[in-house]
Amino acid sequence: MIYVIGHKSPDLDSVAGAIALADLKNKLSASNEYVPAIAEDINKETAYILEKFGVAVPEKLSDLAGKEVVLVDHNEESQILDGGREAKIVGVWDHHKIAFKCDSPIEFRCLPWGSVSTIIARHFFCKDIKLEKSLAAVLLSAVLVDTVITKSPTCTDYDKEIIGQLAAAAGIDDWKAFGMEIFKVRGAVSEMSDEDIIKNDYKDFDFKGGKFGIGQIETVDISDFSSREDALLAGLDKVRTEGGYHSVVLFITDIIKEGSLFLVSTSDQAAIEKALGKGLENGRVYMDGILSRKKQVVPMMTEVFDK
Numbered sequence: 001m002i003y004v005i006g007h008k009s010p011d012l013d014s015v016a017g018a019i020a021l022a023d024l025k026n027k028l029s030a031s032n033e034y035v036p037a038i039a040e041d042i043n044k045e046t047a048y049i050l051e052k053f054g055v056a057v058p059e060k061l062s063d064l065a066g067k068e069v070v071l072v073d074h075n076e077e078s079q080i081l082d083g084g085r086e087a088k089i090v091g092v093w094d095h096h097k098i099a100f101k102c103d104s105p106i107e108f109r110c111l112p113w114g115s116v117s118t119i120i121a122r123h124f125f126c127k128d129i130k131l132e133k134s135l136a137a138v139l140l141s142a143v144l145v146d147t148v149i150t151k152s153p154t155c156t157d158y159d160k161e162i163i164g165q166l167a168a169a170a171g172i173d174d175w176k177a178f179g180m181e182i183f184k185v186r187g188a189v190s191e192m193s194d195e196d197i198i199k200n201d202y203k204d205f206d207f208k209g210g211k212f213g214i215g216q217i218e219t220v221d222i223s224d225f226s227s228r229e230d231a232l233l234a235g236l237d238k239v240r241t242e243g244g245y246h247s248v249v250l251f252i253t254d255i256i257k258e259g260s261l262f263l264v265s266t267s268d269q270a271a272i273e274k275a276l277g278k279g280l281e282n283g284r285v286y287m288d289g290i291l292s293r294k295k296q297v298v299p300m301m302t303e304v305f306d307k
Helices: 012-028 044-052 116-126 133-146 157-170 175-186 194-199 222-243 269-276 293-305
Strands: 002-005 034-038 068-072 088-094 107-110 202-207 210-219 247-254 259-266 284-288
Touching: 002 012, 012 034, 012 044, 012 068, 012 116, 012 133, 044 133, 044 175, 088 116, 116 133, 116 157, 133 157, 133 175, 157 175, 175 210, 194 210, 194 222, 194 247, 202 293, 210 222, 210 293, 222 247, 222 259, 247 293, 259 269, 269 293
Parallel strands: 002 034, 002 068, 068 088, 088 107, 210 247
Antiparallel strands: 202 210, 247 259, 259 284
């Protein structure tokens, strides 16, 4: 048995990717059984999408020790479920920077596209492998979220092409309206705890300057968060002190205005301000045009903290 699993704090792309890649591998291989898995509980919009299209939530693993695994949507050690060093990693499918070492040859597919679900979906279409309508809808959802309905600077022509193909396969006529439906669910914060908001789409990064946590949540109306900023900053402080982080960042992205509000807990405000290129006021700053963690925020942090 080979487990196909996304990163800690799983987002929609990592879960959809794991489910779809396991299905693809099972249809291509008669010698191995591939099983989708998750590293932690799924977030709000992932639960919404899986329930909407009748797709089962994958099995949750507590660790990877002793298991054969394919990593999806990540390759950095800090994002791999516990026990990764004792696992036999047989493959990686990703769309992020490469920070992975392995002592033996493995299948490694990493492309600079907007979503790992795009990469996996393209294999279905190129190999003319049957893609169930429900799975096409789940993959479409993941691509729309990761590309911010094609507005993100990470979005490529490949993503746009695959969105059209997935929408047709899923029977969804207006994929833009469908994308807005997902983001309304994603940004509906009234029933979410502060911790849920912080951890909704959250990743750890080990830079030379220290350990960083960077979370993102998108919304169609950033004012929904105004009354919660102080509580969220307190939550970030707690995560930073208890987890031994240099800095923990949550950026709240308004997909309509195409900008992000940054909430920051840090041990070195001057360095964070240098990375962002703007000053913080009470741990917060709004930045126009910032939509992507992968292509915008992480590179800014890397420039200052990982040189």
